[in-house]
Amino acid sequence: MSAAIELRGVSKQFTKYVDTPMLLTSMLRFRPGTRRDRIWAVQDLDLDVAPGESFGVIGRNGSGKSTLMTLMAGITAPSRGSVRVRGRVAPLIAVGVGFHRELTGRENVYVNGSILGLSRRQIDRRLESIVDFAEVGSFIDTPVKFYSSGMFVRLGFAVAIHAEPEVLIVDEVLAVGDMAFQVKCYDRMKELRSSGATVVMVSHALGAVRRMCERVLLLDRGRPVAVGTAEEAIAAYHDVLSASREITVGESGLRHEPDVVKIGAVEVLAADERGCWWRTGHVEAGTQVRLRVEGTAVTDLDDLVVALTVLGADGSVVYADSTAGHPFGAVGAGECFTALGSFCCRLPTGTYEVAVRVDRADLRTTLAFAAPVSFFVTGRNTVAGLADLETAFAREESGGTAVVHDPSSTAGVASGSLYLS
Amino acid sequence: MGRLRPLRTLMTALTSELGERGASPPPLSVDLHGSATGPGGLARAVWAHRELLGILARKEFHVRYRRATFGVLWAVALPVLQSLVLAVVFSKVAHIRHASHYPVFVLSGMAAWLYFAMALAGGSTSIVDGSDLSSRVYFPRILLPLVQVATNLYGLLVTVGVLVALSPVLGVGLGSGLVYLVPGVVVLVLVTAGFVLVASALHVYFRDIRYVVSAALMMWMYVTPVIYPPADTHGPLRAAILANPLTGVVELFHASTVGATVSLAAAVSVSLAWAAVLLVAGVSLHSRFDRVFADLL
Ligand SMILES: Nc1ncnc2c1ncn2[C@@H]1O[C@H](COP(=O)(O)OP(=O)(O)O)[C@@H](O)[C@H]1O
Numbered sequence: 001m002s003a004a005i006e007l008r009g010v011s012k013q014f015t016k017y018v019d020t021p022m023l024l025t026s027m028l029r030f031r032p033g034t035r036r037d038r039i040w041a042v043q044d045l046d047l048d049v050a051p052g053e054s055f056g057v058i059g060r061n062g063s064g065k066s067t068l069m070t071l072m073a074g075i076t077a078p079s080r081g082s083v084r085v086r087g088r089v090a091p092l093i094a095v096g097v098g099f100h101r102e103l104t105g106r107e108n109v110y111v112n113g114s115i116l117g118l119s120r121r122q123i124d125r126r127l128e129s130i131v132d133f134a135e136v137g138s139f140i141d142t143p144v145k146f147y148s149s150g151m152f153v154r155l156g157f158a159v160a161i162h163a164e165p166e167v168l169i170v171d172e173v174l175a176v177g178d179m180a181f182q183v184k185c186y187d188r189m190k191e192l193r194s195s196g197a198t199v200v201m202v203s204h205a206l207g208a209v210r211r212m213c214e215r216v217l218l219l220d221r222g223r224p225v226a227v228g229t230a231e232e233a234i235a236a237y238h239d240v241l242s243a244s245r246e247i248t249v250g251e252s253g254l255r256h257e258p259d260v261v262k263i264g265a266v267e268v269l270a271a272d273e274r275g276c277w278w279r280t281g282h283v284e285a286g287t288q289v290r291l292r293v294e295g296t297a298v299t300d301l302d303d304l305v306v307a308l309t310v311l312g313a314d315g316s317v318v319y320a321d322s323t324a325g326h327p328f329g330a331v332g333a334g335e336c337f338t339a340l341g342s343f344c345c346r347l348p349t350g351t352y353e354v355a356v357r358v359d360r361a362d363l364r365t366t367l368a369f370a371a372p373v374s375f376f377v378t379g380r381n382t383v384a385g386l387a388d389l390e391t392a393f394a395r396e397e398s399g400g401t402a403v404v405h406d407p408s409s410t411a412g413v414a415s416g417s418l419y420l421s
Numbered sequence: 422m423g424r425l426r427p428l429r430t431l432m433t434a435l436t437s438e439l440g441e442r443g444a445s446p447p448p449l450s451v452d453l454h455g456s457a458t459g460p461g462g463l464a465r466a467v468w469a470h471r472e473l474l475g476i477l478a479r480k481e482f483h484v485r486y487r488r489a490t491f492g493v494l495w496a497v498a499l500p501v502l503q504s505l506v507l508a509v510v511f512s513k514v515a516h517i518r519h520a521s522h523y524p525v526f527v528l529s530g531m532a533a534w535l536y537f538a539m540a541l542a543g544g545s546t547s548i549v550d551g552s553d554l555s556s557r558v559y560f561p562r563i564l565l566p567l568v569q570v571a572t573n574l575y576g577l578l579v580t581v582g583v584l585v586a587l588s589p590v591l592g593v594g595l596g597s598g599l600v601y602l603v604p605g606v607v608v609l610v611l612v613t614a615g616f617v618l619v620a621s622a623l624h625v626y627f628r629d630i631r632y633v634v635s636a637a638l639m640m641w642m643y644v645t646p647v648i649y650p651p652a653d654t655h656g657p658l659r660a661a662i663l664a665n666p667l668t669g670v671v672e673l674f675h676a677s678t679v680g681a682t683v684s685l686a687a688a689v690s691v692s693l694a695w696a697a698v699l700l701v702a703g704v705s706l707h708s709r710f711d712r713v714f715a716d717l718l
Contacts, residue, residue, distance in 0.1 A: 014716055023627035070715065074451035074559040077458070077712035085451035091558060102484055114476045115558055 002086065004167055004198040005049040005072060009081035012042040012067050012222075041067040042078075043222045049215075051086070051166075054199040056213030056230065058206065058237055064222040065202045066171070072200060073169055087166025087198075088117050092157075099156065101145035105136055108144055109159055116163040126162045134158035161188050168192055171202045186212065206234055206313045206351050234351070238374045241353065257365040261304065261358045264294040264336075266370045268354065283345050285380035285388060286407055291341040293356050295368065297331040303361035304328050306339045311372065313351045318386050324363060346390060348383035351376050380407070451559075453712065463708040466561040474564050478571040485572070500580045501587075504531040511648050522679050525584075525593045529678040530647035530671045532580040533605065536573050537613050537667060538638050544569035544617030545624050545634045552718035562714045563707040566621035570614050577606070588678055598677050605673030608689060611696040612666050618703025625714050646671055650682045663688070666695035 016037045042064045049055045057065050070076045071083050073091040099108045109130055113123040131140050134155040136147070144152060168189065189212070193199055203209050209216060209230055216233035218226040218240070226236035269277040269290040283289050291308060307322030323339075331337045353372035360367060380388055392406035458466070467474075486495075508524040547565040548555060555562055581602065588595050624630035642648070644661040651662045651672075662668055663683070669692030672681040681688075 020628045021626055022629040023623070023633055024629055026627070071453075072451070074453065074712070075556065075715045077453045082454040083451055084453075089451060089559075100480065100484055103480065107480070107483065111476055111480050114473045115554065115560060117470075119472055120476075 003048040003084075004051040004053070004086050005047065005055075005200070006084040007045050007047040007071075007081065010042060010045040010047075010071065010078045010083060011040060011080040012064075012071060012076070013079040014039045014041050014067075041222050042071065042219075045081070045224055047217065047224075047227075049198055049200065051198055052193065052196050053215060054193055054201065054213050056209040056216035056233070057200065057202045057219060058209055058216060058233060059219035059225075060240065063219040065219055067222075068219065069169055069171055069200070069202050072167070085167055088163065089167045089169060090116055090160050090163045090165030091169040092160055092171060099144055099152070102143055104143050105131075105140040105147070105155055109140075109155070112156065112159045113163065116160060116165075118163055130155075130158045130162050133161070157185065157188075161192070165192070165197060167198045167200065169200045169202070206237075210234065238351075238353070241372065241374075255365050257360070257367055260298055260301070260360075261367040262296045262298065263356060263358060263368045263370040264296065265292070266294075266354070266356050266373050267292045268373055268375045281374065282376050282378055285345060285347060285349065285377050285383075286390060287345055289343055289345045289375075291343070291354060291356070293339040293341070293370070294336065295339070295358060296336050297333060300333045301331045301360075303330060304367065305359040305361055305363065306341070307357040307359060308341055309355045309357070310347075311353045311355065312386065316386075318347065318352065322357075322359070324359075327361075345377060346388045347377045347380075348385060348388050349377055349379065349381050458708050458711040460704060460708045463561060463563065463704070463711055466711070467563060470560045470564060473560055474567060474571065477564060477568045481568055481572045482575060486575070500531060500535045500576070501528070501583055503535070504528040507531070507648060522591060522593045525588050525591050526650070526675065526679045527648065528580075528584050528587065528591075529674045530645075532577065532584055533609050533671050533674045534642060534645060534647045534667065535580065536577040536609060537616075537670075538642075539576060540569050540573040540613045541616050541620065541634060541638065543573070544613075545620035546631050547617075548621050548625050548714055549628070549718065556715050556718045559712075561707075562711055563618065563704075566617045567614070570610060570617055574610070577609075581606075584678065593678055595678065598680070601673050601677040604689070605670060605677060608673060608692050608696065609670045611700065612670055612692055615696045615699025615703055616666075618707060619699055622703065622706035622710060622714075625710070625717050641665075641667075646675075646682070652682045664691065666692050666699075668692070 016039060018036060045068070057068055059065050067076075069091065071078055072085060073089050074083070074085065075091070077083075099112060103111070106127070109127060110120070110123055113126075114120070118126070131137070134151070134157070136151050136155055139147065139151065144155070147155070170189065186208070189199055199212070201209060201212055213230050215227065216230045217224060218233045218236050220240050225240060226233050228236075267279045268281070268283070269292055270280045270283050270287060271277050277290055293306060297304075305322050305324045306328060307320070307324070309317055310319040312318050328339070351374060353374045355369065355372040357369040358367045359365065388407075390407045392408065393404040394401040394406075395404055504527050505524070508527040511527070512523045544566040547569050548562050551565045554560075555565070585595060585599070620630055620634060627633075644658065644665055645667045646662060651659065651668065654662060668683065669685070669688035669690070672683055672685055672688050675681050676685060
């Protein structure tokens with residue numbers, strides 16, 4: 001059977017205008033012409049996605065993921081090459097597209113549905129099931145400005161899913177909305193897939209990509225870097241991140257002063273059942289983690305500052321701290337030093353990286369930075385956001401309180417997910 | 422149990438969909454080679470989305486008229502009020518000489534002019550204004566300006582209704598001349614569509630088209646025979662009026678009530694020539710850039 005999505009030699013160039021083109025000024029020639037930059041957002045991409053496959057696209061910000069998605073959805077045309085998609089495409093970026101606050105839910109369903117390619121008759125027939133699915137009930141004849149945001153999103157999603165797409169394109173949009181809604185979305189996507197639809201997912205949420213996608217493409221600077229299983233692509237993604245972070249973590253705002261300190265190994269350590277510390281890539285949420293940094297001083301140093309930054313999968317800073325203000329101690333020329341950082345891993349499940357930097361004690365220059373080391377936090381799947389505050393839930397009763405769930409009392413017991421690397 | 426209900430509804434939807442689709446393989450819904458769409462591709466896309474035009478026009482209409490209190494009343498009152506003010510100002514203050522029935526002359530000309538002005542103002546910015554839609558889903562962008570051409574027909578219908586109702590009151594008996602309204606509306610829509618298609622495409626790139634259009638509309642009205650009959654003019658002003666694509670349209674509207682004052686055949690030919698050139702230009706702009714408009718939004 002022929003591919004559901006077929007890209008051949010696809011490149012997409014964007015023109016960025018430094019100032020908005022104006023008819024009058026360009027006619028009157030106030031300026032020698034509009035200044036512009038040209039950017040290749042996607043370059044030389046060949047891709048086949050089979051019908052029924054679930055395909056993921058990952059990459060750093062600006063790597064061309066959204067552009068690829070708009071190309072697949074036909075929203076924009078390639079500058080070179082060809083894009084073919086078989087069957088009806090429903091971009092989930094289009095959830096609630098064209099919804100107008102003054103119109104009723106029913107009227108909006110017709111507008112949104114026909115934008116997604118349904119005929120009036122098809123919408124007539126599906127209306128009941130859309131209303132059911134969105135759980136908006138009698139609100140369907142109320143202007144959507146009176147909807148809660150949850151109802152609004154549910155109705156939008158219900159229409160998109162009832163467009164019965166052969167190709168469903170999903171993006172970060174699913175990262176918004178409450179947990180229950182996200183779970184519902186993923187359930188529906190699985191159902192659609194089992195009925196033969198192709199799903200393309202563009203996401204920073206590596207966990208979701210890992211769960212949902214059979215094959216994953218890694219883009220970097222618009223070029224395909226790797227295509228393979230989720231694990232392979234994510235591993236390659238970490239290589240890309242490490243290679244680039246050497247520059248970005250150095251952006252501590254400080255000037256880099258090379259050849260004073262060299263950082264050797266950076267290791268993430270976790271304890272096993274017997275209390276032995278091992279190097280690991282997997283950490284149980286809520287347990288103690290040790291960071292071990294080895295370095296060598298090239299010249300004599302009276303003191304230095306060790307800084308660490310924990311980054312989320314999308315490169316956002318989750319936590320940063322350093323020894324600034326507290327003496328680390330002198331290191332002589334040619335001497336090795338080892339810094340240990342212990343912290344409690346209060347993080348939601350996901351992939352993280354820790355980057356280490358050594359600054360001069362006067363915080364005027366950065367002496368060295370190490371490529372980030374990644375680790376995976378397991379065990380707190382229900383937690384979302386940046387930090388895990390380990391909320392202890394209880395129920396207040398007349399005779400006192402009954403604990404519903406207290407994560408800090410269960411954490412600390414290392415699990416079998418620990419492995420040596 | 423509650424969790425199963427959405428599943429069931431989804432399954433019914435799926436099975437009914439299979440019934441609709443039959444055994445034929447899914448069509449190619451995206452088939453792009455390079456960035457230009459071409460007139461044929463655009464025509465196919467418009468055909469495939471033909472229902473969307475009606476639905477978007479209805480939406481626009483509902484949003485504009487139905488929800489606003491006195492919405493329909495405004496649609497009637499505004500053009501009548503505007504025409505009456507002009508009629509009073511120019512007949513009493515500026516002493517414009519017109520053989521007879523100056524208010525009906527103004528009202529019939531304004532009916533055409535207001536449609537043109539409203540559709541052009543809304544249509545020229547329509548693709549940018551609709552960026553919420555067009556940056557997230559594909560449909561031929563040409564639908565957005567066409568929606569403006571279509572929805573404003575409702576306002577035109579209302580003003581023409583007022584015109585027909587009010588003319589006898591103002592002393593103009595209407596007769597067989599009314600048939601001029603048919604070619605009048607047709608040529609009006611063609612000329613308007615031509616301008617709207619060109620302006621909407623240009624506005625995606627040149628963001629000052631919005632201001633250019635509103636400034637142009639302000640001056641344009643004075644070289645269109647809506648306030649004074651063209652017979653009174655000479656020199657460059659007369660040349661401008663004769664070259665004006667709207668003269669033919671407005672004169673067809675005049676012909677339906679108080680009678681035309683210039684050679685209809687010549688003026689209408691000028692209008693049609695403009696319409697043809699602009700429509701060709703507009704359609705080729707849209708077919709060239711249809712799939713790259715979204716890049717600039
Ligand atoms: N409409 C546009 N006009 C100009 N440049 C764009 C446009 N869309 C994206 N880009 C540029 O193309 C590159 C890729 O962007 P994008 O596809 O959004 O990446 P990602 O989704 O991976 O973050 C970026 O450098 C971005 O600035």
